[in-house]
Amino acid sequence: MGRAPCCEKQGLKKGPWTPDEDKKLIAYIQQHGHGSWRSLPKHAGLLRCGKSCRLRWTNYLRPDIKRGNFSSEEEHIIISLHALLGNRWSSIASHLQGRTDNEIKNYWNTHLKKRLLQMGLDPVSHKPLMSDASGMGMCSKFPFGAATHQRIPWESSVRQCAAPSHGNFDITDDGFGTENQSSDYFLRAWRSDAGEVFRKGLNFSDSYLQQLRSCGLDISGFLVRARHTNKNSSYELENAMGSNVNMPLTLVENQSPSSALSSVDCSITQHMSFGLHHDSKGSEVVNTIEGLGKCGLHQNRAVMESAHEPSMGSLTTYKPVASEAVVKQEDLLSGGEASMISALDYDNHENGNWDGGFMQDDKSTGHICDLDELTPSSLQWSQAMEIDHSLGFTDPKQAATDAIKKEMCSDKDNRDANLNGCQDLGHMFFMPLLAPEDSTCLDFGHDGTAQLTAESELPKCNMLGWQDQFVSAEASAHDGSSGELYWSSLMKGTVVLTTSLQPNCTNATA
DNA sequence: AAACGGAGCAACCGCCAGTGC
DNA sequence: GGCACTGGCGGTTGCTCCGTT
Numbered sequence: 001m002g003r004a005p006c007c008e009k010q011g012l013k014k015g016p017w018t019p020d021e022d023k024k025l026i027a028y029i030q031q032h033g034h035g036s037w038r039s040l041p042k043h044a045g046l047l048r049c050g051k052s053c054r055l056r057w058t059n060y061l062r063p064d065i066k067r068g069n070f071s072s073e074e075e076h077i078i079i080s081l082h083a084l085l086g087n088r089w090s091s092i093a094s095h096l097q098g099r100t101d102n103e104i105k106n107y108w109n110t111h112l113k114k115r116l117l118q119m120g121l122d123p124v125s126h127k128p129l130m131s132d133a134s135g136m137g138m139c140s141k142f143p144f145g146a147a148t149h150q151r152i153p154w155e156s157s158v159r160q161c162a163a164p165s166h167g168n169f170d171i172t173d174d175g176f177g178t179e180n181q182s183s184d185y186f187l188r189a190w191r192s193d194a195g196e197v198f199r200k201g202l203n204f205s206d207s208y209l210q211q212l213r214s215c216g217l218d219i220s221g222f223l224v225r226a227r228h229t230n231k232n233s234s235y236e237l238e239n240a241m242g243s244n245v246n247m248p249l250t251l252v253e254n255q256s257p258s259s260a261l262s263s264v265d266c267s268i269t270q271h272m273s274f275g276l277h278h279d280s281k282g283s284e285v286v287n288t289i290e291g292l293g294k295c296g297l298h299q300n301r302a303v304m305e306s307a308h309e310p311s312m313g314s315l316t317t318y319k320p321v322a323s324e325a326v327v328k329q330e331d332l333l334s335g336g337e338a339s340m341i342s343a344l345d346y347d348n349h350e351n352g353n354w355d356g357g358f359m360q361d362d363k364s365t366g367h368i369c370d371l372d373e374l375t376p377s378s379l380q381w382s383q384a385m386e387i388d389h390s391l392g393f394t395d396p397k398q399a400a401t402d403a404i405k406k407e408m409c410s411d412k413d414n415r416d417a418n419l420n421g422c423q424d425l426g427h428m429f430f431m432p433l434l435a436p437e438d439s440t441c442l443d444f445g446h447d448g449t450a451q452l453t454a455e456s457e458l459p460k461c462n463m464l465g466w467q468d469q470f471v472s473a474e475a476s477a478h479d480g481s482s483g484e485l486y487w488s489s490l491m492k493g494t495v496v497l498t499t500s501l502q503p504n505c506t507n508a509t510a
Numbered sequence: 511a512a513a514c515g516g517a518g519c520a521a522c523c524g525c526c527a528g529t530g531c
Numbered sequence: 532g533g534c535a536c537t538g539g540c541g542g543t544t545g546c547t548c549c550g551t552t
């Protein structure tokens with residue numbers, strides 16, 4: 001196999017390796033190690049060049065090579081890392097035990113690249129393809145492609161659902177003004193025909209949910225019903241598929257990473273709106289907006305539609321935009337100012353200039369409003385969002401993250417690309433600002449990795465504490481040892497946040 | 511059954527960075 | 532600093548397999 005040799009060297013064989021050659025190579029390396037690849041063929045009795053021997057060994061004969069199909073998790077990691085690292089196959093391979101760069105490269109070119117194209121994503125930039133010239137049916141039918149931000153999974157789901165029953169799914173001209181900010185974009189989507197499908201779903205009519213399922217849409221992570229079950233423990237959540245799960249640290253979804261590409265992103269953020277905040281009086285009514293504030297997600301960054309049912313507490317569905325990020329608020333605040341803050345609202349404009357502000361609970365309305373007097377300038381935000389500054393959290397475990405950081409941030413261009421890549425992928429980062437100590441919250445940090453930490457060692461109410469909780473829970477959902485790696489992959493630009501946090505989580509999609 | 515074409519993938523090529531002299 | 536050598540990496544090739552016509 002392989003192409004014909006372009007320059008035959010005297011007496012050196014090229015082309016496919018025979019079993020006999022493989023045996024010789026394996027036997028020699030097992031006994032002597034490979035040493036100098038240049039001299040190896042001679043010593044091993046092979047009529048090959050050293051380079052060919054090295055390639056054969058590293059790509060095929062090495063004992064720790066993992067053969068066979070790629071798992072969904074591996075696919076997920078490859079896509080995520082490719083979004084961040086590009087065609088740096090060896091770097092990607094270093095995060096996949098037993099996989100070679102060559103194998104990953106081949107798998108990308110033959111499978112994953114096509115899959116992204118089918119999803120309407122440019123396999124190079126991982127951004128949406130433009131709808132006009134691409135000729136892709138989905139894009140031309142549903143003009144989401146013109147949006148300025150990453151097409152996120154929810155949008156695809158809306159499209160899929162809308163396709164059979166809602167032909168007039170044009171949200172580009174609906175009287176909502178000309179702004180193209182993501183929040184408005186989602187608002188328009190929400191008010192569209194397809195959005196109505198979801199709004200109707202709020203009724204939780206079994207027959208209607210069945211209809212939604214029958215049109216091929218996975219809405220399991222989209223609609224959530226919440227009820228505070230008792231004073232001390234968790235909120236009971238019921239998603240649209242009728243499954244019940246318990247907070248804290250539980251995802252509605254329990255699906256494979258590959259299927260998560262279509263919806264899990266939503267489910268996690270929905271959880272963020274619940275269960276984060278324990279009412280000090282143990283009230284049965286969940287104030288979802290307050291919950292949003294507590295997790296650092298500003299309501300204006302989400303399309304929200306809520307219905308209050310006295311018997312069930314609040315029922316809220318929303319979808320936040322993709323460009324949320326973590327900021328270390330201590331860099332911008334001092335003293336008592338922090339106590340006024342209930343949320344962060346921030347985004348990154350195309351020019352790399354961070355913008356944002358602090359949010360405060362408005363007790364009169366129950367909503368969160370801008371806290372203008374504390375809103376930092378764009379310059380301050382830009383400085384705060386500098387990855388080595390605010391996103392490089394100081395932590396005793398920092399040494400464990402250095403290697404990854406070095407790889408990600410080897411130069412400024414790469415560093416910026418990495419940061420932007422995360423945002424472009426719709427990766428959301430949350431910070432549990434001033435959350436009460438008994439709160440339960442998921443936090444997705446940006447320092448690239450995290451160590452597994454015993455529960456008793458978890459710091460309360462700080463960034464790394466939440467991070468560790470996540471990792472711990474995640475590790476328990478997997479096999480313990482993979483938690484750290486998986487977390488690392490998540491933090492390196494993953495498309496979605498996925499997997500269940502508790503192994504006994506009800507599978508909503510079953 | 512034969513021809514065809516696409517998919518999959520092992521293997522090669524050229525380039526580059528690191529190292530030692 | 533310049534050169535040669537080595538190993539590593541990403542892009543590309545072309546053979547084989549397999550499904551379709």
